[in-house]
Amino acid sequence: MNPMNQTTLHPYSRSVSIIGVGCTPFMYTLDNPETAGLTEGELFGYAAYKAMEDAGIGPKDVDYFFHGQATPFNGSNYITPNMQVSEWFGMRGKGSIHHSEACCTGYLALEQAVNAVASGKYNVVLSGCVEFGDAIADPDKPAHFRKKFDDQLFQESLKWIYDRAYTRAMMCGPNLHQDDGAAWYQAEYGLTDEEMDETLISIGLNSRKSASKNPLALARKTYEELAKENGYDDVMEYMKSFFNPKMTGYLRASGLELKCDGAAALIVCPTEMASQFTDKKPIEVLGIGNATREANQPHVELLGTREAVRQVYELTGVKPEEIDLLMANDFFITSQLIAAEETGYLPRGEGWKYFIEGRTSYDGDKPINTNGGRCSFGHAHAASGLADIYEAVMQMRGACGERNVKKLPKTSMIRGFGGAQNLAAIILRTKE
Amino acid sequence: MGVKLEKIVKTYYDKLAEGKIMARKCKDCGAVEWPPLLGCNTCGSTEMEWIEISGKATLVQFVMPSPITRKPEMDFIKPYALGVVDLPEGPSVNVMVRGIDRKNKDIVREQMPVACHATIVEKEDYHTVIFDLDVVPEGKKRERKPKAE
Numbered sequence: 242m243n244p245m246n247q248t249t250l251h252p253y254s255r256s257v258s259i260i261g262v263g264c265t266p267f268m269y270t271l272d273n274p275e276t277a278g279l280t281e282g283e284l285f286g287y288a289a290y291k292a293m294e295d296a297g298i299g300p301k302d303v304d305y306f307f308h309g310q311a312t313p314f315n316g317s318n319y320i321t322p323n324m325q326v327s328e329w330f331g332m333r334g335k336g337s338i339h340h341s342e343a344c345c346t347g348y349l350a351l352e353q354a355v356n357a358v359a360s361g362k363y364n365v366v367l368s369g370c371v372e373f374g375d376a377i378a379d380p381d382k383p384a385h386f387r388k389k390f391d392d393q394l395f396q397e398s399l400k401w402i403y404d405r406a407y408t409r410a411m412m413c414g415p416n417l418h419q420d421d422g423a424a425w426y427q428a429e430y431g432l433t434d435e436e437m438d439e440t441l442i443s444i445g446l447n448s449r450k451s452a453s454k455n456p457l458a459l460a461r462k463t464y465e466e467l468a469k470e471n472g473y474d475d476v477m478e479y480m481k482s483f484f485n486p487k488m489t490g491y492l493r494a495s496g497l498e499l500k501c502d503g504a505a506a507l508i509v510c511p512t513e514m515a516s517q518f519t520d521k522k523p524i525e526v527l528g529i530g531n532a533t534r535e536a537n538q539p540h541v542e543l544l545g546t547r548e549a550v551r552q553v554y555e556l557t558g559v560k561p562e563e564i565d566l567l568m569a570n571d572f573f574i575t576s577q578l579i580a581a582e583e584t585g586y587l588p589r590g591e592g593w594k595y596f597i598e599g600r601t602s603y604d605g606d607k608p609i610n611t612n613g614g615r616c617s618f619g620h621a622h623a624a625s626g627l628a629d630i631y632e633a634v635m636q637m638r639g640a641c642g643e644r645n646v647k648k649l650p651k652t653s654m655i656r657g658f659g660g661a662q663n664l665a666a667i668i669l670r671t672k673e
Numbered sequence: 674m675g676v677k678l679e680k681i682v683k684t685y686y687d688k689l690a691e692g693k694i695m696a697r698k699c700k701d702c703g704a705v706e707w708p709p710l711l712g713c714n715t716c717g718s719t720e721m722e723w724i725e726i727s728g729k730a731t732l733v734q735f736v737m738p739s740p741i742t743r744k745p746e747m748d749f750i751k752p753y754a755l756g757v758v759d760l761p762e763g764p765s766v767n768v769m770v771r772g773i774d775r776k777n778k779d780i781v782r783e784q785m786p787v788a789c790h791a792t793i794v795e796k797e798d799y800h801t802v803i804f805d806l807d808v809v810p811e812g813k814k815r816e817r818k819p820k821a822e
Contacts, residue, residue, distance in 0.1 A: 246714065407708040410799065410801045411767075413767040416742035417767050419741060421734075428734065488740055488741050538766070
């Protein structure tokens with residue numbers, strides 16, 4: 242790649258660690274009388290207080306907060322979103338800022354917080370995201386009035402992600418990306434149509450298995466159970482049936498995001514200060530690589546991931562074989578395959594076999610998206626990235642109970658993706 | 674010298690309406706930006722000049738439209754696929770490619786990479802660019818099962 246299109250990262254001015262995490266269940270709030278009418282302040286506030294509680298701090302200890310939301314105007318009918326929620330977790334009068342990078346927002350929420358602490362300006366920073374991906378605001382009524390964000394409206398809103406100068410007018414960029422990764426992978430490595438289909442189905446099976454053990458996940462019934470309920474003994478036969486139709490050239494329903502409502506938050510501080518607040522081992526942020534590519538350009542996910550990963554490996558000196566857990570934003574489930582091979586977590590051209598062999602579930606030797614990922618855990622767009630970081634931190638602490646991965650992860654890679662498209666590659670390591 | 678404040682997007686669309694597909698070529702390194710941009714993403718220069726591109730291209734990847742990606746506002750260019758083209762001037766771009774349907778897609782795939790060319794099409798309020806296969810292969814006829822007696 243042209244060096245002009247690359248970035249060299251420099252070490253942080255001081256080490257920064259995650260000391261607290263919080264996450265709501267990912268849910269369809271309107272579908273349950275107990276959650277119908279929940280608001281942005283309540284979701285964000287809950288995640289923020291949980292993160293503070295986890296860190297052993299209170300609002301008085303937080304110097305500054307970052308707020309992320311993908312579509313505040315559409316989903317919540319407001320602007321200045323940070324102000325809208327700040328008083329719901331004790332931040333009255335404190336400084337804050339909002340950022341928005343579509344489905345990558347939650348990953349870059351960590352980037353913002355770490356930079357703010359590494360610079361020396363703040364010691365304790367909260368970063369949170371909230372999204373109502375299923376229950377959007379009913380304009381001009383109080384915040385608990387919400388209505389379903391139906392698929393037609395959602396598809397219509399997706400165009401806002403794309404460049405308005407050329408890409409929307411040229412019609413391809415916004416519509417190619419669902420299948421771009423699979424088409425590229427199949428051509429590159431010569432998989433048959435059946436092998437590609439079984440790979441993408443298997444990614445979904447493994448992720449759903451992980452989600453089935455996760456109380457915060459949206460879809461917790463395994464596909465094996467669903468197959469039996471519908472009269473199939475063979476789950477693969479069920480997954481290839483009309484119960485799981487192809488929605489794109491490659492992706493079946495099991496490979497598409499479940500957009501929903503949720504929030505997540507975390508607390509970071511200088512690593513050397515962590516023991517002042519908590520006995521838990523700090524999770525150090527070793528580095529974060531970033532890239533942005535516009536959707537008129539070919540293979541944005543592939544090439545953007547490649548550059549973000551290159552940056553963070555170059556900065557940290559971490560080797561792919563040191564990664565114990567991979568989290569990858571997978572609103573198209575192919576992303577697990579692309580991210581796993583671009584990070585070196587799975588060998589190039591061979592990764593698809595690992596999924597088919599079931600090795601990427603929480604109990605496999607190469608765990609990926611142990612919370613269930615976007616197609617089972619759910620996708621509350623901005624909040625998903627922080628939910629992935631929440632999951633990585635909990636796994637690294639060994640706090641996930643029966644679904645904790647077999648070998649306690651010491652080093653995790655988190656690959657963010659979203660917004661036509663931002664890419665992020667985050668490396669976390671438990672500080673002993 | 675240096676960056677100039679100018680209407681690049683409007684100029685591009687105005688020229689499309691006149692039947693010309695314009696790009697911007699870097700005077701310093703020769704790289705071409707299509708669609709046209711303010712500066713050069715290859716060397717960083719802002720010394721750009723307008724050029725008309727040939728419209729020739731090579732299709733290197735395509736996928737077929739699907740229930741999610743098929744939009745009514747795209748019906749006017751049917752049959753189409755979603756493709757990646759390489760232009761001889763340098764750029765690689767995601768574009769709509771006309772002339773590929775369910776019947777001939779496998780033949781096109783066997784022939785990849787295949788030659789195509791840019792075509793200006795009119796939308797409601799503006800013109801845009803799609804690509805047409807230079808040669809549209811005749812598709813395999815689907816075998817219809819005889820109706821049961």
